Amino acid sequence: MTPDSTASPAPLQEDPEERQLVTRSAAGDQDAFRQLVLRHHRRVVNIAYRALGDAGLAEDVAQEVFIKVFRHLPSYRHEKPFVHWLHRVAANTVTDAARHRRDVQSLDSMEKPPAGQAGDPQDVAARHDLQRSVRRAIATLPPHYRDTLALQVYHDLSYEEIARTLDVPIGTVMSRLNAAKRLLRGRFQGLADAEGGANTP
Amino acid sequence: MSMTHELATELLAPYVDGALPLAEAAAVRAHLTECAACSDEVAGLQQLNQALAFGPAPPVAFHAFWAGIQKQLPRPRAQARVRVVRRSLVLAAALAALLVVTTAASAFASDRILPDSPIYSLKRVGETVRLDLTRTRQDRVQLELGLALERLHEAQAMAVARKSHLALASLQNFQALLTDAGPELENPAAADRPEVLRTISTLTDELTQVEQAATTQADESDVQVETVVQDAKAELAQDEQDPGAPAAGTQPGPTPEPQDTAAPKESPEQSNVPSPSGEPTP
Numbered sequence: 001m002t003p004d005s006t007a008s009p010a011p012l013q014e015d016p017e018e019r020q021l022v023t024r025s026a027a028g029d030q031d032a033f034r035q036l037v038l039r040h041h042r043r044v045v046n047i048a049y050r051a052l053g054d055a056g057l058a059e060d061v062a063q064e065v066f067i068k069v070f071r072h073l074p075s076y077r078h079e080k081p082f083v084h085w086l087h088r089v090a091a092n093t094v095t096d097a098a099r100h101r102r103d104v105q106s107l108d109s110m111e112k113p114p115a116g117q118a119g120d121p122q123d124v125a126a127r128h129d130l131q132r133s134v135r136r137a138i139a140t141l142p143p144h145y146r147d148t149l150a151l152q153v154y155h156d157l158s159y160e161e162i163a164r165t166l167d168v169p170i171g172t173v174m175s176r177l178n179a180a181k182r183l184l185r186g187r188f189q190g191l192a193d194a195e196g197g198a199n200t201p
Numbered sequence: 202m203s204m205t206h207e208l209a210t211e212l213l214a215p216y217v218d219g220a221l222p223l224a225e226a227a228a229v230r231a232h233l234t235e236c237a238a239c240s241d242e243v244a245g246l247q248q249l250n251q252a253l254a255f256g257p258a259p260p261v262a263f264h265a266f267w268a269g270i271q272k273q274l275p276r277p278r279a280q281a282r283v284r285v286v287r288r289s290l291v292l293a294a295a296l297a298a299l300l301v302v303t304t305a306a307s308a309f310a311s312d313r314i315l316p317d318s319p320i321y322s323l324k325r326v327g328e329t330v331r332l333d334l335t336r337t338r339q340d341r342v343q344l345e346l347g348l349a350l351e352r353l354h355e356a357q358a359m360a361v362a363r364k365s366h367l368a369l370a371s372l373q374n375f376q377a378l379l380t381d382a383g384p385e386l387e388n389p390a391a392a393d394r395p396e397v398l399r400t401i402s403t404l405t406d407e408l409t410q411v412e413q414a415a416t417t418q419a420d421e422s423d424v425q426v427e428t429v430v431q432d433a434k435a436e437l438a439q440d441e442q443d444p445g446a447p448a449a450g451t452q453p454g455p456t457p458e459p460q461d462t463a464a465p466k467e468s469p470e471q472s473n474v475p476s477p478s479g480e481p482t483p
Contacts, residue, residue: 067270174211
């Protein structure tokens with residue numbers, strides 16, 4: 001069996017222009033910060049959207065991420081590429097938003113999938129429900145596994161990038177993802193069955 | 202290399218994700234040909250990966266997105282501006298004292314009239330006229346900052362050309378301009394103009410470069426530069442902690458580092474920024 005490659009690479013190096021933008025933003029230059037946001041806003045919105053499943057909420061949370069970044073930039077020690085720190089702030093903010101959302105919503109809430117999706121409406125709805133179940137299952141994992149898996153699945157990072165973002169050896173990433181996915185298969189199947197209908201193809 | 206079943210089971214997820222080095226991937230693949238349990242697990246993991254394939258968000262209208270952020274950003278504080286100006290003065294003193302040579306490309310813009318040019322005095326007369334023509338204090342400050350940047354570039358060019366007396370003269374004017382502009386920057390009307398912010402940003406960048414160039418040169422005289430720079434930083438760091446205190450003399454001893462705390466001082470959010478979201482244990 002051939003291995004799949006699921007992650008698309010994000011840039012690991014930092015170009016000098018971005019370093020400058022970060023320095024200026026830390027000094028309070030909002031024009032520079034706007035350019036920084038322009039560079040990274042899609043990245044952060046995608047993270048929030050994958051984790052939360054709702055486009056409007058994802059944009060709100062993404063805005064929150066950047067506001068936090070701006071506030072904490074003056075005390076950020078720019079030792080590694082900015083993007084790693086950005087992913088950490090995004091991960092924390094999104095996790096908090098997801099927790100808060102779960103507290104507020106009932107299990108039976110009807111979230112509609114976004115309009116304009118290609119494909120048969122029933123398939124789209126089924127996919128949407130499936131991913132909602134998957135998100136719920138991920139949230140039940142122990143924190144180390146959940147957070148590492150989130151970086152792969154919501155942040156779309158490679159193993160190498162996850163290792164750098166969390167500042168752990170790549171072997172640690174491998175063992176966490178291995179254990180997380182093993183656990184997830186069990187829990188996800190359990191949740192999907194409980195919701196009354198197996199969604200697996 | 203042949204792989205035990207125990208080891209293979211630990212590597213199946215990275216194998217499926219394509220994250221294993223070639224040799225280990227080959228060993229896992231070999232193991233799969235003789236282990237039905239692992240083959241089943243691999244199939245299950247591939248299926249799981251399909252369920253985990255969350256797609257990207259719909260397109261984002263950036264203008265509105267940024268507007269939402271901008272509304273919540275703190276108003277630029279005049280304090281920060283005054284700090285930058287003070288830092289500039291202190292570093293300029295260091296430069297003047299030691300005439301550090303830098304290689305800033307911007308200093309050598311081809312149309313720049315330098316102090317060793319026969320028509321340099323005309324340039325300065327022109328500037329004086331422009332300064333006199335400014336109608337408001339804010340306009341004057343904006344012009345002074347631009348001229349200060351120009352003086353910095355001149356000083357750098359003269360230092361490279363080993364014309365130290367001309368470099369020194371430009372630096373002295375640099376200090377005079379910033380001393381004049383400094384107090385007015387506490388006034389938001391002056392400090393919040395995009396042009397002013399941009400110039401201060403540029404000044405900060407270039408002085409940082411000068412500072413870095415100074416501290417990386419391997420010359421005996423640069424121990425002095427480093428000391429002056431560290432003293433300046435110490436003074437400014439003290440200023441940051443106690444903005445009300447009057448400017449003290451330079452401080453001996455270790456430089457206080459900028460704070461890199463996990464807990465933000467002002468916000469009551471739950472999440473811990475910027476610490477990692479999990480302990481580094483497998």
